[in-house]
Amino acid sequence: MTDALHRLARATLLAPFEGATPPGWLLEELKNGLGGVTLFALNGNVPDVEGLAALTAALREAGDPIITIDEEGGDVTRLDHTTGSRYPGNAALGVVDDLELTRRVFRSIGAELVRAGVNMDFAPSVDVNSATENPIIGTRAFGATADVVARHAAASVAGLQEAGVAACVKHFPGHGDTRDDSHLSVPVVDADLALLHERELAPFKAAIAAGTQALMTAHLIVPELTGETPATLSPAAITGLLRDELGYQGVVVTDALDMKGASGEIGIPEAAVQALIAGADLLCLGSQEFADSIREITAAIVAAVHEGRLPEARLEEAAQRVRRLKTWLATPRTVELDRATGLEAARRAVRAQGRIRLADPLVIRLEAPGNIAVGPVPWGLAPWTEEIQLDPATTTREDLLERAGDRPLVLVVRDAHRHEAQRALAESLTAARPDTVVVEMGLPVWRPETPHLATFGAAYVNAWAAAERLGLT
Structure with a gap:
């Protein structure tokens, strides 16, 4: 027993x-x-x-x-x-x-x-x-x-x-x-x-x-x-x-x-x-x-x-x-991979407002902690362009403006509505440089007045779809 x-x-x-x-x-x-x-x-x-x-x-x-x-x-x-x-x-x-x-x-x-x-x-x-x-x-x-x-x-x-x-x-x-x-x-x-x-x-x-x-x-x-x-x-x-x-x-x-x-x-x-x-x-x-x-x-x-x-x-x-x-x-079922549908879905999900295609922009990603369920999975636009990663808690608007010089700016954030340091730095930067394009790779609860793009996720294909819309690919 x-x-x-x-x-x-x-x-x-x-x-x-x-x-x-x-x-x-x-x-x-x-x-x-x-x-x-x-x-x-x-x-x-x-x-x-x-x-x-x-x-x-x-x-x-x-x-x-x-x-x-x-x-x-x-x-x-x-x-x-x-x-x-x-x-x-x-x-x-x-x-x-x-x-x-x-x-x-x-x-x-x-x-x-x-x-x-x-x-x-x-x-x-x-x-x-x-x-x-x-x-x-x-x-x-x-x-x-x-x-x-x-x-x-x-x-x-x-x-x-x-x-x-x-x-x-x-x-x-x-x-x-x-x-x-x-x-x-x-x-x-x-x-x-x-x-x-x-x-x-x-x-x-x-x-x-x-x-x-x-x-x-x-x-x-x-x-x-x-x-x-x-x-x-x-x-x-x-x-x-x-x-x-x-x-x-x-x-x-x-x-x-x-x-x-x-x-x-x-x-x-x-x-x-x-x-x-x-x-x-x-x-x-x-x-x-x-x-x-x-x-x-x-x-x-x-x-x-x-x-x-x-x-x-x-x-x-x-x-x-x-x-x-x-x-x-135990019952066998057969279906084919359809990876193209992933990129199709990501492209259709992108929502953009304003002039988002910039020539030779400086792309800056503000660090955002992932939750435990997500884990340390890479995110951002780095597969398609050079991307600088910065900590919003230790970075100032002046730092970003000095780095950019005359180049246009793309600022990548993730759930900025939940991370005060991200949001504060983004708001300060866009006030000084209203041509800055903000890319939100989380939920776009907070939206800047400047041109912006939302992907509704930070998966590889979400980044790919964003890079296409920004003219980075």
């Missing part, structure tokens, strides 16, 4: 690991029923597409794993973490608002993942970015209204799953109206249930209707729904709302349990147990939990069954849902 329980417990885990070669402990866990793995560029799992394909092939030789990754397109990319994504993110797709284009983009992202041997994508993000100062969603959202996000949620799920990759929509019940990052704390969505249904839940309902194979919970509190418990650990959110009220019967995946919003006070093994009790099926452990931790988490789950806290039937239900997902993944 204990061996059977250990196997059931392992079936609910998505383990991280380091390197581009699977370690021996991981292969042994896969042989003993581990549910799958989560790949991270920062763990060295994605050296390049060929290396990733070799890695995933080795994983499959040891078992039947679900192989997951965060490949949203746009700012959040793991496949293209060294260059930036070939596909624009959700904000750009929402601005274009062409559902067939969104479906094509996600279908090609799915084809990229299949080529690399990945079978589940932690995407799309279907949060409604109703808080413009949101530090973690921003350009990852299709928009700020439930209608736009819901329509594109359905289209993106359809595209990914046509390629044979399981979509995992996130972050239930909605991370868009938060001012904090759940990697670092427990955000609060202060919405009553009526507003929650009208705004946050509408895209999830659309994704469920579109047949999403998986859905990811968020480590946030909705006081009227979850009390003081994060949604990932809340029976009211997962079993009550998602299962019973919305009727979702697919796999529920937790966001990374190493995040402060889930395990900061209780530790990862206890968070794993509470998530299963709440109704989750597949536990994303995060990026830093390895061999000893996997054994500790498995033991905690088995102990919770023996103690009567976690019904064995609940654990069996979770494992059964994971098995059904693996059955769906």
Whole structure:
């Protein structure tokens, strides 16, 4: 019985690991029923597409794993973490608002993942970015209204799953109206249930209707729904709302349990147990939990069954849902890469005002910190032109004017509305040089009076489309 329980417990885990070669402990866990793995560029799992394909092939030789990754397109990319994504993110797709284009983009992202041997994508993000100062969603959202996000949620799920990759929509019940990052704390969505249904839940309902194979919970509190418990650990959110009220019967995946919003006070093994009790099926452990931790988490789950806290039937239900997902993944589907659609979408998303084509401009990019989900992915116009990178906190208007001399200026910013130093320097510079072109590669909430261009994302193709419009290519 204990061996059977250990196997059931392992079936609910998505383990991280380091390197581009699977370690021996991981292969042994896969042989003993581990549910799958989560790949991270920062763990060295994605050296390049060929290396990733070799890695995933080795994983499959040891078992039947679900192989997951965060490949949203746009700012959040793991496949293209060294260059930036070939596909624009959700904000750009929402601005274009062409559902067939969104479906094509996600279908090609799915084809990229299949080529690399990945079978589940932690995407799309279907949060409604109703808080413009949101530090973690921003350009990852299709928009700020439930209608736009819901329509594109359905289209993106359809595209990914046509390629044979399981979509995992996130972050239930909605991370868009938060001012904090759940990697670092427990955000609060202060919405009553009526507003929650009208705004946050509408895209999830659309994704469920579109047949999403998986859905990811968020480590946030909705006081009227979850009390003081994060949604990932809340029976009211997962079993009550998602299962019973919305009727979702697919796999529920937790966001990374190493995040402060889930395990900061209780530790990862206890968070794993509470998530299963709440109704989750597949536990994303995060990026830093390895061999000893996997054994500790498995033991905690088995102990919770023996103690009567976690019904064995609940654990069996979770494992059964994971098995059904693996059955769906086993059906072969063939689609072709369509990388041209990524550049097409990025070009169509560009919005420009004023005279933006300048002869031999000095291009200056103001540093902007990326959030934890984005990671250290390069951005800016450097692939197409010489670009000077400066810290807005230590750079003055006089510095920029002296550097420019008589040359026209292009100033590249990212989410200037959220970064006071960027915005202040841009406003000071454009007051002195009103011919300056400002390129916003985040959300264009703040817009200068001078000529400006918005890309709605900082992916490689967003920069390419901007460089074309500026006459830099």
